[in-house]
Every structure is written in structure tokens, then in C-alpha cells.
Amino acid sequence: MDLNFLSVKAIIQGLCKKDFTCEEITKEYLNNIAKKDKEINAFFNIDEKQVLSQAKEIDKNFSQKKNDLPLAGLPIAVKDNILVKGQKCSAGSKMLENYEAPYDATVIKKVKQAGAFILGKTNLDEFACGSSGEHSAFSPCKNPNDLEFVAGGSSSGSAAAVAADMTPVAFGSDTAGSVRLPASFCGIVGFKPTYGAISRFGLIAMASSLDQIGILAKKTEDIEIIFDAIRGKDEMDSTSIEVPTGEKINSLNGLIVGLPKACFSQGIDKQVLDITYRAIEKLKIQGVNIKEIEMPNLEYGVACYYIIMPAELSSNLARYDGIKYGSSEDGIKDLIDLYFQTRGRFFGKEIKRRIMLGTYVLSSGYYDAYYLRALKVRTKIKMDFNEAFEKVDFVLTPTSPVLPFKLGQKIEDPLSLYMMDLLTVPANLAGLPSISLPVGKVGSLPVGVQIIAPASEDKKLLAVANLIEKIWTP
Amino acid sequence: MISLKETNHIAKLARIEFSDKELKQLQAELSLILGYIDKLKEVDIKDIQPMGHSVLVKNVLRKDESIEEKKPASKSLVDWAPEKDEGFVKVKSVFQK
Numbered sequence: 016m017d018l019n020f021l022s023v024k025a026i027i028q029g030l031c032k033k034d035f036t037c038e039e040i041t042k043e044y045l046n047n048i049a050k051k052d053k054e055i056n057a058f059f060n061i062d063e064k065q066v067l068s069q070a071k072e073i074d075k076n077f078s079q080k081k082n083d084l085p086l087a088g089l090p091i092a093v094k095d096n097i098l099v100k101g102q103k104c105s106a107g108s109k110m111l112e113n114y115e116a117p118y119d120a121t122v123i124k125k126v127k128q129a130g131a132f133i134l135g136k137t138n139l140d141e142f143a144c145g146s147s148g149e150h151s152a153f154s155p156c157k158n159p160n161d162l163e164f165v166a167g168g169s170s171s172g173s174a175a176a177v178a179a180d181m182t183p184v185a186f187g188s189d190t191a192g193s194v195r196l197p198a199s200f201c202g203i204v205g206f207k208p209t210y211g212a213i214s215r216f217g218l219i220a221m222a223s224s225l226d227q228i229g230i231l232a233k234k235t236e237d238i239e240i241i242f243d244a245i246r247g248k249d250e251m252d253s254t255s256i257e258v259p260t261g262e263k264i265n266s267l268n269g270l271i272v273g274l275p276k277a278c279f280s281q282g283i284d285k286q287v288l289d290i291t292y293r294a295i296e297k298l299k300i301q302g303v304n305i306k307e308i309e310m311p312n313l314e315y316g317v318a319c320y321y322i323i324m325p326a327e328l329s330s331n332l333a334r335y336d337g338i339k340y341g342s343s344e345d346g347i348k349d350l351i352d353l354y355f356q357t358r359g360r361f362f363g364k365e366i367k368r369r370i371m372l373g374t375y376v377l378s379s380g381y382y383d384a385y386y387l388r389a390l391k392v393r394t395k396i397k398m399d400f401n402e403a404f405e406k407v408d409f410v411l412t413p414t415s416p417v418l419p420f421k422l423g424q425k426i427e428d429p430l431s432l433y434m435m436d437l438l439t440v441p442a443n444l445a446g447l448p449s450i451s452l453p454v455g456k457v458g459s460l461p462v463g464v465q466i467i468a469p470a471s472e473d474k475k476l477l478a479v480a481n482l483i484e485k486i487w488t489p
Numbered sequence: 490m491i492s493l494k495e496t497n498h499i500a501k502l503a504r505i506e507f508s509d510k511e512l513k514q515l516q517a518e519l520s521l522i523l524g525y526i527d528k529l530k531e532v533d534i535k536d537i538q539p540m541g542h543s544v545l546v547k548n549v550l551r552k553d554e555s556i557e558e559k560k561p562a563s564k565s566l567v568d569w570a571p572e573k574d575e576g577f578v579k580v581k582s583v584f585q586k
Binding site for chain 2: 353
């Protein structure tokens with residue numbers, strides 16, 4: 016069986032028509048994981064026995080009665096910061112190394128109800144904090160296209176697993192680009208919906224006003240199938256919303272796509288720009304109108320993010336205190352010592368850096384100068400998008416400012432890693448849906464282009480991405 | 490710029506134990522990051538409202554009553570505490586004797 020051609024849609028249809036059994040495809044994926052993942056390191060532990068017994072159970076259901084659940088028999092890989100009941104959920108951190116999830120996240124509950132099952136949990140930067148996967152407290156995930164290169168982060172394992180045919184689809188989370196960036200680096204599709212379109216219940220919180228669960232797959236069509244199964248209002252997440260179904264789009268002709276000047280200027284790798292411009296030319300041939308637009312505040316996205324995110328993160332991660340759950344330092348008598356020793360020992364370097372930064376910007380005397388100012392700049396960025404969407408249907412930029420880089424190349428320079436979020440973070444700050452599509456390669460290294468839509472136009476974005484993908488796929 | 494004294498103070502607020510060497514490195518890194526963040530001073534934010542969330546957030550309250558069917562879930566949550574006693578999470582001593 017060639018897993019490369021097994022899309023989500025093909026699996027669901029093939030199982031329905033009994034072209035193959037769930038056990039057969041699951042074995043194929045497990046074989047592929049056994050073969051490749053020692054080097055790539057996309058997955059944490061996989062319980063093969065349990066996965067196979069689930070697959071057999073699904074086959075039994077198929078043979079006994081018609082299994083008409085929308086995702087019947089589909090294996091899904093899940094970033095290890097999303098809770099799956101009874102399975103370990105480490106968030107890539109020593110702090111939660113032995114933690115087992117006591118309940119299912121809403122997205123997990125929904126896909127299970129739709130007939131899918133969980134193949135395994137995937138590697139990530141600790142608490143989803145990083146752009147390369149190298150901040151995983153365990154060993155980093157590598158890029159399947161070239162093992163000397165990073166897979167991108169923080170949903171590194173999810174992207175690598177899809178790219179290397181170790182799963183047909185994966186969940187990730189995206190706070191500043193953590194789904195789109197690794198999708199771009201690994202050469203697959205990564206989608207971050209409108210803030211609230213997918214419930215965050217059961218996603219380990221990083222920066223709550225920016226976090227969104229996203230989907231990674233090889234085709235936009237596959238992403239849409241999963242999105243439809245998991246989106247919607249959830250009583251367990253007060254920020255969740257219903258996004259409209261949207262109209263059918265059959266042609267790109269007449270669409271207006273905006274290119275923000277700031278995203279095509281200095282700081283963006285020339286090879287990335289060249290390949291992006293070639294992709295844009297292909298859109299023009301289809302009748303898409305391309306418009307250069309001014310969005311002067313986008314360049315402040317990273318600075319704005321590195322105030323808001325650490326502020327929220329330092330508050331969210333205050334819960335890891337050695338008392339409630341997770342790791343706890345042994346042999347300590349006093350409460351205050353337990354806090355210091357537990358957090359000092361079990362948090363990684365990058366997490367400590369961000370907690371320190373967040374504590375600083377929220378500390379007495381600095382709140383107005385940093386946090387309040389950042390919230391106002393966030394408004395300005397949102398206003399840039401509002402103005403842009405009066406003139407254009409979508410905004411298009413490269414997904415990453417640079418090509419995938421080698422493991423270890425940027426790890427000692429936090430600020431240069433932070434700059435990886437330059438083009439993806441504005442969509443998180445403004446809460447907008449965005450998708451990264453593969454457009455080509457430079458040597459062995461994939462390049463992705465990002466399309467951003469107005470809030471709640473997720474379905475329209477997916478429809479258009481589906482058409483664009485057909486033009487861009489070589 | 491952030492001084493070593495300030496870095497130390499922030500570490501105390503954040504409840505994280507650092508070695509002297511780690512604190513010095515953090516002082517340098519945080520200063521670099523804060524230097525970059527200063528870029529925000531270029532933006533004219535006069536008369537601009539702050540935005541904490543991209544969607545309208547309002548509090549959702551439930552009735553103040555015991556939810557019997559959720560008891561098993563609360564038990565498994567308490568089970569994850571490193572130290573517990575009769576359904577309670579146990580805390581280390583707060584006051585010196």
C-alpha cells in the first residue's frame with residue numbers, strides 16, 4: 016500500500032468500500048513509524064497494541080453494520096499538549112513528564128465520536144514555545160526532507176509525521192505560527208482557524224488570547240473534513256464561536272489578493288521571495304488581481320507578541336508549582352522552597368526566559384510601558400487588517416522569512432528564533448484564519464506561502480486554498 | 490536594560506531558583522529582548538483602545554450548586570496531586586514553627 020497517496024478522504028472512502036481494512040492501514044502506518052521515526056523523532060511513545068486493538072474493533076463495527084460515522088477508521092496524530100484521556104501528556108516538558116490526561120480535550124472527544132482514533136502523541140517545543148522544535152525537553156524532531164534541518168516549531172512532530180507518511184493528519188496548536196511554520200518547513204498544509212472556531216478545552220494553555228488548535232495534512236480538502244468535525248461552540252470554552260458555512264467558490268477569477276509591502280521587503284530571504292513571486296504569477300494567470308498594500312504596523316507584530324505572550328504565559332504557567340499536579344521536587348519541607356526548586360529544576364531554559372520576561376512586563380511600574388502599550392499596538396495591527404480587507408479578499412505573504420535552517424544553528428540566539436514568527440504572528444494577534452500551502456522547494460528544503468482571510472471566513476479560505484493548491488502543486 | 494538586581498527581583502517574583510551564572514545570562518538575554526521590544530515606542534498609540542482578545546469575551550457563569558455527576562472527574566484531578574489526603578490536595582508547611 017502506498018501511504019503517500021492515502022489522503023484522509025481516500026482512507027474514509029476506502030474503508031467504507033472495503034478496499035482495505037482499518038487494521039491494514041494502521042499496520043502500514045505503524046511499520047512506517049518503526050522504520051523512519053528512530054531518526055525523525057516525530058512521535059513520543061506509541062502504544063502499538065492499543066492502537067491495533069482499536070483498529071480491529073473498528074473493523075468489527077464495519078463488518079457487523081454499516082459504519083457511517085464521518086471519520087470512521089481514520090488514524091490521527093496529536094500534538095502532545097492536547098489531552099487524550101488515559102494517555103501521557105508531557106507538553107514536551109519535564110514538568111509534565113509523567114502526567115496522564117484525566118479527560119479528553121473537546122477536539123479529541125469530537126473526533127472519537129466521529130469514528131476516528133488516536134495513533135500517537137507528537138513531539139513539540141516545551142509548552143509549544145519555539146520555532147524549531149529544538150526546545151523539546153526530550154530530543155528534537157528532525158525535518159523528514161533533510162535530517163540535518165529542523166522541522167520548524169512548535170508543532171514539529173505533527174508536521175514531520177504527516178510529511179513522512181507516518182499519519183494522514185495531525186493536530187497542532189498555533190499561538191504565533193506553530194502550525195503554519197512547521198507545515199511550511201516540512202512541505203505540507205497547515206491551517207490555523209479564526210480564534211475561537213475550535214474549542215481550546217483540553218489544550219494545555221500557553222498564551223490564551225492567541226492559542227488555537229490547528230490541523231496539518233497533505234491536502235486542504237483533508238483539513239476541511241477534520242475542521243468540519245471539530246469546529247463550533249463548546250460550553251467548556253467561553254471564547255469558542257460558530258463560524259458560518261460560507262458560499263461555494265469554483266473559480267479564482269476576479270479574486271483580489273493583497274501583498275503587504277512590509278512582508279516582501281528586507282529581512283525576508285531572497286530565495287523565499289523568488290519562489291513566492293513565482294507562485295503569485297501563477298495566480299495572476301488564473302485571473303487573480305494582485306494588489307500591493309500598506310500595512311505599516313505588521314512589522315511590530317513580533318515586539319508586540321513578545322510582551323503579550325510572556326505576560327499570559329507567566330500567568331498560565333504559575334499553576335506548575337509542585338503541589339497541584341506534574342513534577343514535584345522531593346525532600347522539601349517548606350512551601351516557598353518547593354515552588355522555587357520545582358520550577359527551577361523542571362522548566363527548560365526557554366520557558367524560564369519567557370516566564371521571567373512576562374513577570375517583568377507585568378511587574379509594578381512597567382505595566383503601562385509594556386503590556387498596555389502592546390495591547391494598543393495589537394489594536395493597530397487589527398486596524399491594518401480591517402483596512403486591508405476593505406480593498407482585498409485575502410492577504411498573502413511567505414509563511415517563514417527564511418528557509419528551514421540546520422539543527423543547532425539558531426538555538427543560542429533567542430532573538431533570531433523569535434523573528435521566525437514575523438509573518439505568521441499578525442494573524443494570531445488579530446484572531447484571523449490563515450493557511451500555509453507548500454509552493455515548491457529550494458534544493459531539498461520546502462517553502463510555504465500563507466493566505467490570511469477576514470475573521471470567521473474560514474470556510475471561504477479553505478475553499479480558495481483548495482483551488483490554489485491545485486495550481487501550485489507541481 | 491535590566492540590572493542584575495532587578496533580574497534577581499523578577500526571579501523571586503516568578504518563584505524560580507537560578508544559579509548566579511544563570512541570572513547573569515538571563516540579565517543579558519532579557520536586556521537584548523527588551524531592547525528589541527522598545528521598537529514599539531515608534532508606534533503612535535494616541536487615542537487607541539487596548540485589545541486583550543480578538544473576540545468579544547464575556548464571563549459565563551453556572552449556578553452555584555454541587556454537580557454530582559462530575560464527582561469522578563474531580564476525584565481523578567485530585568489523584569494527580571503529588572501529595573493528597575482524604576480527597577484533599579496536601580500543601581507543604583507555610584509557617585515556620
